Amino acid sequence: METLRWGIAGPGRMAATMVEAFEHVRTGRIVAVGSRSADRAEAFAAEHDIPRAHGSYADLVADPEVDAIYVATPHPQHTDIALAAIAAGTPVLVEKAFTATVEDTRAVIEAARSAGIFAMEAMWTRFNPAVERIRELVARGEIGDVRAVHGDLTAFRAYDPSDRLFDPALGGGAVLDLGVYVLSFAQHLLGTPDVVHAVGGTFPSGVESDFSAVLGYADGRSATLSGSFTTYGPGRVMILGTAGWIDVHPRFHRAPSLTVWREKQAETLEFDSGYAFEVDHVADCLARGLNESPIMPLDDTLAVQQLMAQVLAQVRG
Ligand SMILES: NC(=O)c1ccc[n+]([C@@H]2O[C@H](COP(=O)([O-])OP(=O)(O)OC[C@H]3O[C@@H](n4cnc5c(N)ncnc54)[C@H](OP(=O)(O)O)[C@@H]3O)[C@@H](O)[C@H]2O)c1
Known part of the structure:
Protein backbone atom coordinates (compact mmCIF):
# COMPACT_ATOMS: atom_id res chain seq x y z
CA MET A 1 0.00 0.00 0.00
CA TRP A 124 0.94 11.78 19.95
CA THR A 125 3.39 12.83 22.67
CA ARG A 126 5.11 9.42 22.53
CA PHE A 127 5.85 9.93 18.83
CA ASN A 128 7.22 13.45 19.02
CA PRO A 129 10.98 13.59 18.35
CA ALA A 130 11.76 14.97 21.84
CA VAL A 131 10.28 11.87 23.43
CA GLU A 132 12.00 9.62 20.92
CA ARG A 133 15.27 11.25 22.04
CA ILE A 134 14.34 10.77 25.71
CA ARG A 135 13.91 7.05 25.06
CA GLU A 136 17.37 6.95 23.45
CA LEU A 137 19.01 8.95 26.26
CA VAL A 138 17.46 6.77 28.95
CA ALA A 139 18.31 3.52 27.11
CA ARG A 140 21.96 4.67 26.84
CA GLY A 141 22.03 5.35 30.58
CA GLU A 142 22.81 9.05 30.04
CA ILE A 143 20.97 10.03 33.23
CA GLY A 144 21.48 6.71 35.01
CA ASP A 145 18.43 4.88 36.34
CA VAL A 146 15.22 6.88 36.16
CA ARG A 147 13.89 7.23 39.71
CA ALA A 148 11.22 9.92 39.43
CA VAL A 149 9.05 11.91 37.05
CA HIS A 150 7.48 15.25 38.07
CA GLY A 151 5.09 17.03 35.75
CA ASP A 152 1.99 19.09 35.17
CA LEU A 153 -0.36 19.80 32.32
CA THR A 154 -2.56 22.78 33.02
CA ALA A 155 -5.02 24.53 30.70
CA PHE A 156 -7.29 27.23 32.10
CA ARG A 157 -10.85 26.73 30.82
CA ALA A 158 -13.78 28.95 31.91
CA TYR A 159 -16.53 26.71 33.26
CA ASP A 160 -19.19 26.11 30.57
CA PRO A 161 -21.47 23.13 31.25
CA SER A 162 -22.44 22.96 27.55
CA ASP A 163 -18.81 22.22 26.52
CA ARG A 164 -17.77 18.54 26.38
CA LEU A 165 -14.84 19.36 28.72
CA PHE A 166 -17.29 19.86 31.61
CA ASP A 167 -19.98 17.34 30.64
CA PRO A 168 -19.80 13.92 32.33
CA ALA A 169 -21.80 12.33 29.48
CA LEU A 170 -19.09 13.44 27.04
CA GLY A 171 -16.16 12.29 29.17
CA GLY A 172 -15.40 15.73 30.59
CA GLY A 173 -12.93 16.56 33.35
CA ALA A 174 -9.25 17.33 33.82
CA VAL A 175 -8.21 13.69 34.31
CA LEU A 176 -9.38 12.29 30.96
CA ASP A 177 -8.40 15.44 29.06
CA LEU A 178 -5.08 16.47 30.68
CA GLY A 179 -4.25 13.73 33.17
CA VAL A 180 -3.97 11.21 30.39
CA TYR A 181 -0.82 13.02 29.18
CA VAL A 182 1.06 13.13 32.48
CA LEU A 183 -0.02 9.62 33.47
CA SER A 184 0.92 8.17 30.08
CA PHE A 185 4.27 9.99 30.18
CA ALA A 186 5.13 8.60 33.63
CA GLN A 187 3.88 5.13 32.72
CA HIS A 188 6.04 5.19 29.57
CA LEU A 189 9.20 5.88 31.57
CA LEU A 190 8.54 4.13 34.89
CA GLY A 191 6.02 1.39 34.05
CA THR A 192 2.77 0.77 35.84
CA PRO A 193 2.86 1.82 39.52
CA ASP A 194 2.02 -0.26 42.57
CA VAL A 195 0.03 2.48 44.33
CA VAL A 196 -1.82 5.64 43.30
CA HIS A 197 -2.81 8.44 45.68
CA ALA A 198 -4.84 11.33 44.26
CA VAL A 199 -6.60 14.48 45.45
CA GLY A 200 -8.47 17.21 43.59
CA GLY A 201 -11.63 19.21 43.15
CA THR A 202 -14.77 19.10 41.01
CA PHE A 203 -16.99 21.50 39.06
CA PRO A 204 -20.76 21.69 39.74
CA SER A 205 -21.30 19.21 36.85
CA GLY A 206 -19.33 16.63 38.86
CA VAL A 207 -16.25 16.37 36.64
CA GLU A 208 -12.89 17.21 38.15
CA SER A 209 -11.50 20.71 37.88
CA ASP A 210 -8.02 19.86 39.22
CA PHE A 211 -6.08 16.84 40.39
CA SER A 212 -2.71 15.93 41.82
CA ALA A 213 -1.54 12.31 41.90
CA VAL A 214 1.41 10.44 43.34
CA LEU A 215 2.37 7.16 41.69
CA GLY A 216 4.44 4.86 43.90
CA TYR A 217 6.59 1.87 43.00
CA ALA A 218 7.67 -0.89 45.38
CA ASP A 219 11.35 -0.07 44.75
CA GLY A 220 10.97 3.55 45.88
CA ARG A 221 10.55 5.19 42.47
CA SER A 222 7.72 7.70 42.15
CA ALA A 223 5.92 10.20 39.99
CA THR A 224 4.19 13.40 41.11
CA LEU A 225 1.73 14.64 38.53
CA SER A 226 -0.97 17.28 38.27
CA GLY A 227 -3.47 18.81 35.89
CA SER A 228 -5.99 21.61 36.10
CA PHE A 229 -8.67 23.55 34.22
CA THR A 230 -8.73 26.31 36.89
CA THR A 231 -5.16 27.59 36.79
CA TYR A 232 -2.50 28.60 34.33
CA GLY A 233 0.70 26.59 34.35
CA PRO A 234 3.68 25.71 32.21
CA GLY A 235 3.11 22.06 31.26
CA ARG A 236 6.60 21.00 32.25
CA VAL A 237 8.17 17.63 33.12
CA MET A 238 11.38 16.70 34.92
CA ILE A 239 12.83 13.20 34.63
CA LEU A 240 15.22 12.48 37.52
CA GLY A 241 17.93 9.85 37.23
CA THR A 242 20.83 8.53 39.31
CA ALA A 243 23.37 10.24 37.02
CA GLY A 244 21.51 13.36 35.86
CA TRP A 245 18.10 14.71 34.84
CA ILE A 246 16.15 15.90 31.85
CA ASP A 247 14.01 19.04 31.79
CA VAL A 248 11.27 18.55 29.20
CA HIS A 249 10.41 22.13 28.36
CA PRO A 250 6.87 23.48 28.05
CA ARG A 251 4.66 22.33 26.82
CA PHE A 252 6.02 18.86 27.40
CA HIS A 253 3.34 17.03 25.42
CA ARG A 254 4.64 18.74 22.29
CA ALA A 255 8.09 19.55 23.65
CA PRO A 256 10.10 22.05 21.58
CA SER A 257 13.27 21.32 23.55
CA LEU A 258 14.97 19.32 26.29
CA THR A 259 17.81 20.18 28.61
CA VAL A 260 19.89 17.17 29.62
CA TRP A 261 21.88 17.65 32.82
CA ARG A 262 24.85 15.38 33.54
CA GLU A 263 27.43 16.19 36.22
CA LYS A 264 26.34 19.85 36.32
CA GLN A 265 26.79 20.17 32.53
CA ALA A 266 23.67 21.19 30.65
CA GLU A 267 22.95 20.45 27.00
CA THR A 268 19.81 21.84 25.36
CA LEU A 269 18.38 20.12 22.30
CA GLU A 270 15.59 21.42 20.05
CA PHE A 271 12.91 19.45 18.21
CA ASP A 272 9.92 19.60 15.88
CA SER A 273 6.63 18.29 17.13
CA GLY A 274 3.22 17.53 15.69
CA TYR A 275 0.59 14.95 14.90
CA ALA A 276 2.17 13.70 11.67
CA PHE A 277 4.65 11.50 13.55
CA GLU A 278 1.92 9.30 15.08
CA VAL A 279 0.08 9.06 11.74
CA ASP A 280 3.22 7.98 9.90
CA HIS A 281 3.92 5.49 12.71
CA VAL A 282 0.54 3.82 12.07
CA ALA A 283 1.40 3.40 8.38
CA ASP A 284 4.81 2.03 9.34
CA CYS A 285 3.22 -0.54 11.69
CA LEU A 286 0.73 -1.60 9.01
CA ALA A 287 3.51 -1.93 6.42
CA ARG A 288 5.40 -4.16 8.89
CA GLY A 289 2.31 -6.28 9.50
CA LEU A 290 2.01 -5.21 13.16
CA ASN A 291 -1.39 -5.18 14.87
CA GLU A 292 -0.10 -3.05 17.75
CA SER A 293 2.38 -0.25 18.11
CA PRO A 294 5.58 -1.09 20.00
CA ILE A 295 5.67 2.52 21.25
CA MET A 296 2.02 2.89 22.30
CA PRO A 297 1.03 -0.76 22.94
CA LEU A 298 -2.53 -1.56 23.94
CA ASP A 299 -1.35 -2.89 27.31
CA ASP A 300 0.00 0.60 28.09
CA THR A 301 -3.30 2.16 26.98
CA LEU A 302 -5.14 -0.20 29.35
CA ALA A 303 -2.70 0.53 32.19
CA VAL A 304 -3.18 4.30 31.76
CA GLN A 305 -6.96 3.90 31.55
CA GLN A 306 -6.82 1.98 34.86
CA LEU A 307 -4.66 4.72 36.41
CA MET A 308 -7.17 7.35 35.29
CA ALA A 309 -10.00 5.30 36.80
CA GLN A 310 -8.15 5.17 40.14
CA VAL A 311 -7.49 8.92 40.08
CA LEU A 312 -11.12 9.62 39.12
CA ALA A 313 -12.45 7.41 41.92
CA GLN A 314 -10.29 9.19 44.51
CA VAL A 315 -10.98 12.73 43.26
CA ARG A 316 -14.71 12.38 42.53
CA GLY A 317 -15.26 10.23 45.62
N1 LIG B 1 -4.36 15.01 20.61
C1 LIG B 1 -4.72 16.25 20.92
O1 LIG B 1 -3.90 17.15 21.02
C2 LIG B 1 -6.16 16.55 21.15
C3 LIG B 1 -6.60 17.88 21.26
C4 LIG B 1 -7.96 18.12 21.40
C5 LIG B 1 -8.85 17.06 21.47
N2 LIG B 1 -8.39 15.77 21.38
C6 LIG B 1 -9.32 14.65 21.46
O2 LIG B 1 -10.13 14.63 20.30
C7 LIG B 1 -11.44 14.18 20.65
C8 LIG B 1 -12.45 15.22 20.16
O3 LIG B 1 -12.22 16.44 20.80
P1 LIG B 1 -12.71 17.83 20.16
O4 LIG B 1 -12.22 18.90 21.04
O5 LIG B 1 -12.39 17.86 18.71
O6 LIG B 1 -14.29 17.69 20.36
P2 LIG B 1 -15.43 18.48 19.59
O7 LIG B 1 -14.90 19.72 18.97
O8 LIG B 1 -16.57 18.56 20.54
O9 LIG B 1 -15.81 17.50 18.37
C9 LIG B 1 -16.22 16.21 18.59
C10 LIG B 1 -16.98 15.70 17.37
O10 LIG B 1 -17.49 14.42 17.71
C11 LIG B 1 -18.74 14.20 17.09
N3 LIG B 1 -19.62 13.44 17.99
C12 LIG B 1 -20.02 12.17 17.83
N4 LIG B 1 -20.83 11.79 18.81
C13 LIG B 1 -20.98 12.85 19.62
C14 LIG B 1 -21.74 13.08 20.77
N5 LIG B 1 -22.53 12.13 21.32
N6 LIG B 1 -21.69 14.30 21.33
C15 LIG B 1 -20.91 15.27 20.82
N7 LIG B 1 -20.17 15.11 19.70
C16 LIG B 1 -20.21 13.90 19.10
C17 LIG B 1 -19.28 15.54 16.75
O11 LIG B 1 -19.56 15.52 15.37
P3 LIG B 1 -21.05 15.22 14.84
O12 LIG B 1 -22.00 15.77 15.88
O13 LIG B 1 -21.08 15.96 13.58
O14 LIG B 1 -21.16 13.74 14.70
C18 LIG B 1 -18.17 16.56 17.01
O15 LIG B 1 -17.86 17.35 15.90
C19 LIG B 1 -11.45 13.95 22.16
O16 LIG B 1 -11.24 12.58 22.42
C20 LIG B 1 -10.26 14.78 22.63
O17 LIG B 1 -9.63 14.29 23.81
C21 LIG B 1 -7.08 15.52 21.21
Whole structure:
Protein backbone atom coordinates (compact mmCIF):
# COMPACT_ATOMS: atom_id res chain seq x y z
CA MET A 1 0.00 0.00 0.00
CA GLU A 2 1.64 3.23 -1.13
CA THR A 3 -0.62 5.83 0.43
CA LEU A 4 -2.94 5.07 3.30
CA ARG A 5 -6.44 6.44 2.69
CA TRP A 6 -7.77 7.82 5.99
CA GLY A 7 -11.32 8.48 7.11
CA ILE A 8 -12.01 10.90 9.98
CA ALA A 9 -14.81 10.15 12.43
CA GLY A 10 -16.05 13.30 14.18
CA PRO A 11 -15.76 16.64 12.35
CA GLY A 12 -14.91 18.72 15.42
CA ARG A 13 -12.04 20.91 16.62
CA MET A 14 -9.42 18.16 16.80
CA ALA A 15 -10.40 16.80 13.39
CA ALA A 16 -9.74 20.24 11.88
CA THR A 17 -6.33 20.33 13.59
CA MET A 18 -5.56 16.87 12.25
CA VAL A 19 -6.46 17.89 8.69
CA GLU A 20 -3.79 20.61 8.91
CA ALA A 21 -1.31 18.11 10.34
CA PHE A 22 -1.82 15.88 7.31
CA GLU A 23 0.15 18.43 5.28
CA HIS A 24 3.20 16.93 7.03
CA VAL A 25 2.14 13.27 6.79
CA ARG A 26 4.36 11.31 4.39
CA THR A 27 2.34 8.13 4.19
CA GLY A 28 -1.32 8.98 3.82
CA ARG A 29 -4.13 11.37 2.91
CA ILE A 30 -7.65 12.03 4.13
CA VAL A 31 -10.28 10.76 1.72
CA ALA A 32 -13.47 10.78 3.81
CA VAL A 33 -15.15 12.26 6.88
CA GLY A 34 -18.10 10.94 8.89
CA SER A 35 -20.54 12.71 11.20
CA ARG A 36 -23.93 12.06 12.79
CA SER A 37 -25.23 14.68 10.36
CA ALA A 38 -24.87 14.71 6.56
CA ASP A 39 -24.86 18.53 6.61
CA ARG A 40 -21.98 18.71 9.10
CA ALA A 41 -20.00 16.06 7.21
CA GLU A 42 -20.51 17.88 3.91
CA ALA A 43 -19.60 21.26 5.41
CA PHE A 44 -16.39 19.85 6.91
CA ALA A 45 -15.52 18.06 3.66
CA ALA A 46 -16.09 21.22 1.63
CA GLU A 47 -14.05 23.37 4.02
CA HIS A 48 -11.11 20.96 4.07
CA ASP A 49 -11.26 19.66 0.50
CA ILE A 50 -12.07 16.08 1.51
CA PRO A 51 -13.53 14.02 -1.35
CA ARG A 52 -16.28 12.08 0.45
CA ALA A 53 -18.68 12.95 3.29
CA HIS A 54 -20.80 10.43 5.20
CA GLY A 55 -23.89 11.33 7.25
CA SER A 56 -23.37 8.48 9.71
CA TYR A 57 -20.41 6.78 11.35
CA ALA A 58 -21.72 3.44 10.03
CA ASP A 59 -21.45 4.75 6.46
CA LEU A 60 -17.88 5.95 7.08
CA VAL A 61 -16.91 2.54 8.44
CA ALA A 62 -18.54 0.82 5.44
CA ASP A 63 -16.68 3.00 2.89
CA PRO A 64 -14.53 0.55 0.86
CA GLU A 65 -12.17 3.37 -0.16
CA VAL A 66 -11.07 3.96 3.46
CA ASP A 67 -8.00 2.02 4.64
CA ALA A 68 -7.82 3.38 8.21
CA ILE A 69 -10.07 5.41 10.52
CA TYR A 70 -9.03 8.21 12.87
CA VAL A 71 -11.59 8.59 15.69
CA ALA A 72 -11.95 12.17 16.95
CA THR A 73 -15.32 12.13 18.72
CA PRO A 74 -15.60 12.77 22.51
CA HIS A 75 -14.04 9.93 24.57
CA PRO A 76 -17.22 7.95 25.43
CA GLN A 77 -18.17 7.99 21.73
CA HIS A 78 -14.84 6.46 20.63
CA THR A 79 -15.85 2.95 21.62
CA ASP A 80 -18.72 2.16 19.24
CA ILE A 81 -16.91 3.63 16.24
CA ALA A 82 -13.68 1.77 17.05
CA LEU A 83 -15.58 -1.50 17.53
CA ALA A 84 -17.45 -1.02 14.25
CA ALA A 85 -14.23 -0.27 12.37
CA ILE A 86 -12.51 -3.32 13.85
CA ALA A 87 -15.52 -5.51 12.97
CA ALA A 88 -15.24 -4.22 9.39
CA GLY A 89 -11.52 -5.10 9.34
CA THR A 90 -10.35 -1.47 9.28
CA PRO A 91 -7.37 -0.31 11.41
CA VAL A 92 -8.12 2.47 13.91
CA LEU A 93 -6.22 5.35 15.47
CA VAL A 94 -8.31 6.45 18.46
CA GLU A 95 -7.87 9.87 20.08
CA LYS A 96 -6.82 10.14 23.71
CA ALA A 97 -8.32 9.35 26.12
CA PHE A 98 -8.80 5.99 24.34
CA THR A 99 -12.23 5.54 25.96
CA ALA A 100 -14.02 6.92 29.03
CA THR A 101 -13.91 3.69 31.05
CA VAL A 102 -11.68 0.69 31.69
CA GLU A 103 -14.49 -1.62 30.51
CA ASP A 104 -14.70 0.13 27.13
CA THR A 105 -10.92 0.06 26.71
CA ARG A 106 -10.90 -3.68 27.43
CA ALA A 107 -13.71 -4.22 24.90
CA VAL A 108 -11.84 -2.43 22.11
CA ILE A 109 -8.57 -4.19 22.91
CA GLU A 110 -10.22 -7.62 22.99
CA ALA A 111 -12.01 -6.96 19.70
CA ALA A 112 -8.82 -5.74 18.01
CA ARG A 113 -6.74 -8.63 19.25
CA SER A 114 -9.28 -11.33 18.44
CA ALA A 115 -9.86 -9.88 14.95
CA GLY A 116 -6.14 -9.27 14.37
CA ILE A 117 -6.81 -5.64 13.43
CA PHE A 118 -4.46 -2.75 14.26
CA ALA A 119 -5.64 -0.36 16.97
CA MET A 120 -3.68 2.42 18.68
CA GLU A 121 -4.36 5.30 21.06
CA ALA A 122 -3.44 8.62 19.45
CA MET A 123 -1.07 9.55 22.30
CA TRP A 124 0.94 11.78 19.95
CA THR A 125 3.39 12.83 22.67
CA ARG A 126 5.11 9.42 22.53
CA PHE A 127 5.85 9.93 18.83
CA ASN A 128 7.22 13.45 19.02
CA PRO A 129 10.98 13.59 18.35
CA ALA A 130 11.76 14.97 21.84
CA VAL A 131 10.28 11.87 23.43
CA GLU A 132 12.00 9.62 20.92
CA ARG A 133 15.27 11.25 22.04
CA ILE A 134 14.34 10.77 25.71
CA ARG A 135 13.91 7.05 25.06
CA GLU A 136 17.37 6.95 23.45
CA LEU A 137 19.01 8.95 26.26
CA VAL A 138 17.46 6.77 28.95
CA ALA A 139 18.31 3.52 27.11
CA ARG A 140 21.96 4.67 26.84
CA GLY A 141 22.03 5.35 30.58
CA GLU A 142 22.81 9.05 30.04
CA ILE A 143 20.97 10.03 33.23
CA GLY A 144 21.48 6.71 35.01
CA ASP A 145 18.43 4.88 36.34
CA VAL A 146 15.22 6.88 36.16
CA ARG A 147 13.89 7.23 39.71
CA ALA A 148 11.22 9.92 39.43
CA VAL A 149 9.05 11.91 37.05
CA HIS A 150 7.48 15.25 38.07
CA GLY A 151 5.09 17.03 35.75
CA ASP A 152 1.99 19.09 35.17
CA LEU A 153 -0.36 19.80 32.32
CA THR A 154 -2.56 22.78 33.02
CA ALA A 155 -5.02 24.53 30.70
CA PHE A 156 -7.29 27.23 32.10
CA ARG A 157 -10.85 26.73 30.82
CA ALA A 158 -13.78 28.95 31.91
CA TYR A 159 -16.53 26.71 33.26
CA ASP A 160 -19.19 26.11 30.57
CA PRO A 161 -21.47 23.13 31.25
CA SER A 162 -22.44 22.96 27.55
CA ASP A 163 -18.81 22.22 26.52
CA ARG A 164 -17.77 18.54 26.38
CA LEU A 165 -14.84 19.36 28.72
CA PHE A 166 -17.29 19.86 31.61
CA ASP A 167 -19.98 17.34 30.64
CA PRO A 168 -19.80 13.92 32.33
CA ALA A 169 -21.80 12.33 29.48
CA LEU A 170 -19.09 13.44 27.04
CA GLY A 171 -16.16 12.29 29.17
CA GLY A 172 -15.40 15.73 30.59
CA GLY A 173 -12.93 16.56 33.35
CA ALA A 174 -9.25 17.33 33.82
CA VAL A 175 -8.21 13.69 34.31
CA LEU A 176 -9.38 12.29 30.96
CA ASP A 177 -8.40 15.44 29.06
CA LEU A 178 -5.08 16.47 30.68
CA GLY A 179 -4.25 13.73 33.17
CA VAL A 180 -3.97 11.21 30.39
CA TYR A 181 -0.82 13.02 29.18
CA VAL A 182 1.06 13.13 32.48
CA LEU A 183 -0.02 9.62 33.47
CA SER A 184 0.92 8.17 30.08
CA PHE A 185 4.27 9.99 30.18
CA ALA A 186 5.13 8.60 33.63
CA GLN A 187 3.88 5.13 32.72
CA HIS A 188 6.04 5.19 29.57
CA LEU A 189 9.20 5.88 31.57
CA LEU A 190 8.54 4.13 34.89
CA GLY A 191 6.02 1.39 34.05
CA THR A 192 2.77 0.77 35.84
CA PRO A 193 2.86 1.82 39.52
CA ASP A 194 2.02 -0.26 42.57
CA VAL A 195 0.03 2.48 44.33
CA VAL A 196 -1.82 5.64 43.30
CA HIS A 197 -2.81 8.44 45.68
CA ALA A 198 -4.84 11.33 44.26
CA VAL A 199 -6.60 14.48 45.45
CA GLY A 200 -8.47 17.21 43.59
CA GLY A 201 -11.63 19.21 43.15
CA THR A 202 -14.77 19.10 41.01
CA PHE A 203 -16.99 21.50 39.06
CA PRO A 204 -20.76 21.69 39.74
CA SER A 205 -21.30 19.21 36.85
CA GLY A 206 -19.33 16.63 38.86
CA VAL A 207 -16.25 16.37 36.64
CA GLU A 208 -12.89 17.21 38.15
CA SER A 209 -11.50 20.71 37.88
CA ASP A 210 -8.02 19.86 39.22
CA PHE A 211 -6.08 16.84 40.39
CA SER A 212 -2.71 15.93 41.82
CA ALA A 213 -1.54 12.31 41.90
CA VAL A 214 1.41 10.44 43.34
CA LEU A 215 2.37 7.16 41.69
CA GLY A 216 4.44 4.86 43.90
CA TYR A 217 6.59 1.87 43.00
CA ALA A 218 7.67 -0.89 45.38
CA ASP A 219 11.35 -0.07 44.75
CA GLY A 220 10.97 3.55 45.88
CA ARG A 221 10.55 5.19 42.47
CA SER A 222 7.72 7.70 42.15
CA ALA A 223 5.92 10.20 39.99
CA THR A 224 4.19 13.40 41.11
CA LEU A 225 1.73 14.64 38.53
CA SER A 226 -0.97 17.28 38.27
CA GLY A 227 -3.47 18.81 35.89
CA SER A 228 -5.99 21.61 36.10
CA PHE A 229 -8.67 23.55 34.22
CA THR A 230 -8.73 26.31 36.89
CA THR A 231 -5.16 27.59 36.79
CA TYR A 232 -2.50 28.60 34.33
CA GLY A 233 0.70 26.59 34.35
CA PRO A 234 3.68 25.71 32.21
CA GLY A 235 3.11 22.06 31.26
CA ARG A 236 6.60 21.00 32.25
CA VAL A 237 8.17 17.63 33.12
CA MET A 238 11.38 16.70 34.92
CA ILE A 239 12.83 13.20 34.63
CA LEU A 240 15.22 12.48 37.52
CA GLY A 241 17.93 9.85 37.23
CA THR A 242 20.83 8.53 39.31
CA ALA A 243 23.37 10.24 37.02
CA GLY A 244 21.51 13.36 35.86
CA TRP A 245 18.10 14.71 34.84
CA ILE A 246 16.15 15.90 31.85
CA ASP A 247 14.01 19.04 31.79
CA VAL A 248 11.27 18.55 29.20
CA HIS A 249 10.41 22.13 28.36
CA PRO A 250 6.87 23.48 28.05
CA ARG A 251 4.66 22.33 26.82
CA PHE A 252 6.02 18.86 27.40
CA HIS A 253 3.34 17.03 25.42
CA ARG A 254 4.64 18.74 22.29
CA ALA A 255 8.09 19.55 23.65
CA PRO A 256 10.10 22.05 21.58
CA SER A 257 13.27 21.32 23.55
CA LEU A 258 14.97 19.32 26.29
CA THR A 259 17.81 20.18 28.61
CA VAL A 260 19.89 17.17 29.62
CA TRP A 261 21.88 17.65 32.82
CA ARG A 262 24.85 15.38 33.54
CA GLU A 263 27.43 16.19 36.22
CA LYS A 264 26.34 19.85 36.32
CA GLN A 265 26.79 20.17 32.53
CA ALA A 266 23.67 21.19 30.65
CA GLU A 267 22.95 20.45 27.00
CA THR A 268 19.81 21.84 25.36
CA LEU A 269 18.38 20.12 22.30
CA GLU A 270 15.59 21.42 20.05
CA PHE A 271 12.91 19.45 18.21
CA ASP A 272 9.92 19.60 15.88
CA SER A 273 6.63 18.29 17.13
CA GLY A 274 3.22 17.53 15.69
CA TYR A 275 0.59 14.95 14.90
CA ALA A 276 2.17 13.70 11.67
CA PHE A 277 4.65 11.50 13.55
CA GLU A 278 1.92 9.30 15.08
CA VAL A 279 0.08 9.06 11.74
CA ASP A 280 3.22 7.98 9.90
CA HIS A 281 3.92 5.49 12.71
CA VAL A 282 0.54 3.82 12.07
CA ALA A 283 1.40 3.40 8.38
CA ASP A 284 4.81 2.03 9.34
CA CYS A 285 3.22 -0.54 11.69
CA LEU A 286 0.73 -1.60 9.01
CA ALA A 287 3.51 -1.93 6.42
CA ARG A 288 5.40 -4.16 8.89
CA GLY A 289 2.31 -6.28 9.50
CA LEU A 290 2.01 -5.21 13.16
CA ASN A 291 -1.39 -5.18 14.87
CA GLU A 292 -0.10 -3.05 17.75
CA SER A 293 2.38 -0.25 18.11
CA PRO A 294 5.58 -1.09 20.00
CA ILE A 295 5.67 2.52 21.25
CA MET A 296 2.02 2.89 22.30
CA PRO A 297 1.03 -0.76 22.94
CA LEU A 298 -2.53 -1.56 23.94
CA ASP A 299 -1.35 -2.89 27.31
CA ASP A 300 0.00 0.60 28.09
CA THR A 301 -3.30 2.16 26.98
CA LEU A 302 -5.14 -0.20 29.35
CA ALA A 303 -2.70 0.53 32.19
CA VAL A 304 -3.18 4.30 31.76
CA GLN A 305 -6.96 3.90 31.55
CA GLN A 306 -6.82 1.98 34.86
CA LEU A 307 -4.66 4.72 36.41
CA MET A 308 -7.17 7.35 35.29
CA ALA A 309 -10.00 5.30 36.80
CA GLN A 310 -8.15 5.17 40.14
CA VAL A 311 -7.49 8.92 40.08
CA LEU A 312 -11.12 9.62 39.12
CA ALA A 313 -12.45 7.41 41.92
CA GLN A 314 -10.29 9.19 44.51
CA VAL A 315 -10.98 12.73 43.26
CA ARG A 316 -14.71 12.38 42.53
CA GLY A 317 -15.26 10.23 45.62
N1 LIG B 1 -4.36 15.01 20.61
C1 LIG B 1 -4.72 16.25 20.92
O1 LIG B 1 -3.90 17.15 21.02
C2 LIG B 1 -6.16 16.55 21.15
C3 LIG B 1 -6.60 17.88 21.26
C4 LIG B 1 -7.96 18.12 21.40
C5 LIG B 1 -8.85 17.06 21.47
N2 LIG B 1 -8.39 15.77 21.38
C6 LIG B 1 -9.32 14.65 21.46
O2 LIG B 1 -10.13 14.63 20.30
C7 LIG B 1 -11.44 14.18 20.65
C8 LIG B 1 -12.45 15.22 20.16
O3 LIG B 1 -12.22 16.44 20.80
P1 LIG B 1 -12.71 17.83 20.16
O4 LIG B 1 -12.22 18.90 21.04
O5 LIG B 1 -12.39 17.86 18.71
O6 LIG B 1 -14.29 17.69 20.36
P2 LIG B 1 -15.43 18.48 19.59
O7 LIG B 1 -14.90 19.72 18.97
O8 LIG B 1 -16.57 18.56 20.54
O9 LIG B 1 -15.81 17.50 18.37
C9 LIG B 1 -16.22 16.21 18.59
C10 LIG B 1 -16.98 15.70 17.37
O10 LIG B 1 -17.49 14.42 17.71
C11 LIG B 1 -18.74 14.20 17.09
N3 LIG B 1 -19.62 13.44 17.99
C12 LIG B 1 -20.02 12.17 17.83
N4 LIG B 1 -20.83 11.79 18.81
C13 LIG B 1 -20.98 12.85 19.62
C14 LIG B 1 -21.74 13.08 20.77
N5 LIG B 1 -22.53 12.13 21.32
N6 LIG B 1 -21.69 14.30 21.33
C15 LIG B 1 -20.91 15.27 20.82
N7 LIG B 1 -20.17 15.11 19.70
C16 LIG B 1 -20.21 13.90 19.10
C17 LIG B 1 -19.28 15.54 16.75
O11 LIG B 1 -19.56 15.52 15.37
P3 LIG B 1 -21.05 15.22 14.84
O12 LIG B 1 -22.00 15.77 15.88
O13 LIG B 1 -21.08 15.96 13.58
O14 LIG B 1 -21.16 13.74 14.70
C18 LIG B 1 -18.17 16.56 17.01
O15 LIG B 1 -17.86 17.35 15.90
C19 LIG B 1 -11.45 13.95 22.16
O16 LIG B 1 -11.24 12.58 22.42
C20 LIG B 1 -10.26 14.78 22.63
O17 LIG B 1 -9.63 14.29 23.81
C21 LIG B 1 -7.08 15.52 21.21
